[in-house]
Amino acid sequence: MRERGGATRADPRPGAARDAAVTAAPAPAEPVASAAPPATATQRVYEGIYRAMLEHRLAPGARLREEELAATFGVSRTVVRQALQRLAQDGLIELLHNRGARVPQPGLDDAAHVFEARRVVECEIARRLGGRLDAAQLATLRELATAEALADAAGDRGAAVRLSGEFHRALARMHGNPVFLRLLDGLLPTTSMLMAVYKRGGGAACVAHRHVDLIDALARGAPAAAAEMRRHLQELERSLTRPGPGGGALRDVFAPYREVPAPDGADG
Numbered sequence: 001m002r003e004r005g006g007a008t009r010a011d012p013r014p015g016a017a018r019d020a021a022v023t024a025a026p027a028p029a030e031p032v033a034s035a036a037p038p039a040t041a042t043q044r045v046y047e048g049i050y051r052a053m054l055e056h057r058l059a060p061g062a063r064l065r066e067e068e069l070a071a072t073f074g075v076s077r078t079v080v081r082q083a084l085q086r087l088a089q090d091g092l093i094e095l096l097h098n099r100g101a102r103v104p105q106p107g108l109d110d111a112a113h114v115f116e117a118r119r120v121v122e123c124e125i126a127r128r129l130g131g132r133l134d135a136a137q138l139a140t141l142r143e144l145a146t147a148e149a150l151a152d153a154a155g156d157r158g159a160a161v162r163l164s165g166e167f168h169r170a171l172a173r174m175h176g177n178p179v180f181l182r183l184l185d186g187l188l189p190t191t192s193m194l195m196a197v198y199k200r201g202g203g204a205a206c207v208a209h210r211h212v213d214l215i216d217a218l219a220r221g222a223p224a225a226a227a228e229m230r231r232h233l234q235e236l237e238r239s240l241t242r243p244g245p246g247g248g249a250l251r252d253v254f255a256p257y258r259e260v261p262a263p264d265g266a267d268g
Contacts, residue, residue, distance in 0.1 A: 041073075041075045041079045042079050042082045042083045042086070043083075044073065044075075045069065045073050045075060045079060045080055045083035046083040046086050046087060048073065049064065049069075049083065049084075049087060049092075049093070050087070050092060050189065051162065053092065053103060053189045053192055053193065054161060054162055054165055054188060054189055054192045055157070055158035055159075055161045055162050055192070056157060056158065056161055056192060056195070056196045057158060058103050059103065059196065060103055060104065060105040060106065060193045060196055060197050061102060061103060061104075061105035062102060062103045063100060063101070063102050064084060064093065064100065064101040064102060064103065065100060066080045066081060066084070066100065066101075084101045087101075088101065090186065091186055092104075092186070092189050103193065104190065104193060105193070105197070106190055106193050106194055106197075108194075108198060108240060110190070110194070111194050111198070111237060111240050112237075114187055114190050114191060114194065115191075115233055115234075115236070115237040117183070117187055118184075118187055118191070118233055119229075119230060119233050119234075121172075121180050121183050121184060121187075122168065122171070122172075122184070122229050122233065123226045123229045123230050123233075124180075124226075125171050125172055125175045125177075125180060125229075126171065126214070126217075126218065126222075126225040126226045126228070126229035127222045127223075127225060127226035128175055128222070129171065129174055129175060129218055129225060130217070130218055130220070130221045130222035130223070130224060130225030130226065131218075131219070131220065131221035131222055131225070133174065133218055133219070137174055138215060138218070138219060140170060141167065141170060141171070141211075141215050141218070142212075142215055144163055144166055144167045144170060144211070145167060145211040145212050145215065147159075147163050148160055148163035148164055148167065148206070148211065149209070151163055161192060161195075164206040164211075165188045165192070167206070167211050168184060168188070168206075169181065169184060169185070169188075172184050191236075194240055195236075195239075195240070198240035198241060199239050199240055199241075200239050200240070200241045206232070206236065210232050210235065211232075213228060213232075214228050214229060214232055216228075217229075
């Protein structure tokens with residue numbers, strides 16, 4: 001798929017293997033690409049910020065200061081500025097005139113729009129995939145749901161949130177429509193921000209056992225799959241009720257994502 005910001009990349013974030021080969025059904029599978037080129041410094045910063053948003057490590061409304069980000073990732077402020085501009089172009093952060101960048105802080109009114117969009121996209125994905133997934137694809141989904149449940153049980157909230165998003169992205173990849181996948185990539189960070197602020201009782205964005213129910217529905221057929229996806233997303237939306245605290249220094253936020261800085265001139 002085309003990377004937000006213009007480059008081609010793969011999963012998981014950050015890194016070069018995000019969209020590991022998941023056979024599209026019923027659309028033809030995308031060809032398995034050869035080894036992807038190393039991530040540029042700009043892409044590494046982009047991916048670190050994106051993933052921190054998904055995993056609730058960045059609080060909604062948090063300021064993204066160039067100098068602090070440059071020191072955290074071991075890159076120049078020019079590289080940071082390029083990453084922030086790409087994130088803003090993709091609608092993932094806000095650039096404030098003469099005030100730098102910040103993580104969006106969506107309100108509950110935004111939740112209705114976000115979840116309406118997700119229902120349009122993901123219920124159609126589930127309807128199209130219902131009854132058409134093969135054993136290997138169902139096994140892939142079960143592995144993700146199991147890993148998510150284990151992360152949640154271990155108290156690893158960041159991993160649970162990331163795996164929850166990966167479950168939904170895997171379904172979009174299996175569907176085979178790259179436009180759906182791009183739309184979902186834009187909706188997941190906002191969903192994560194909404195969950196970080198308003199989810200009742202905190203916790204992961206999704207509940208792992210609901211993903212298991214969804215897998216069972218996908219195996220039964222199109223009507224059951226679409227209905228279960230709608231029920232799942234409505235349950236998430238109804239869980240948004242109250243604001244919660246957040247914050248922390250950027251150096252601590254991005255500690256899990258820092259890598260050895262690329263040699264000078266490696267960023268393109």
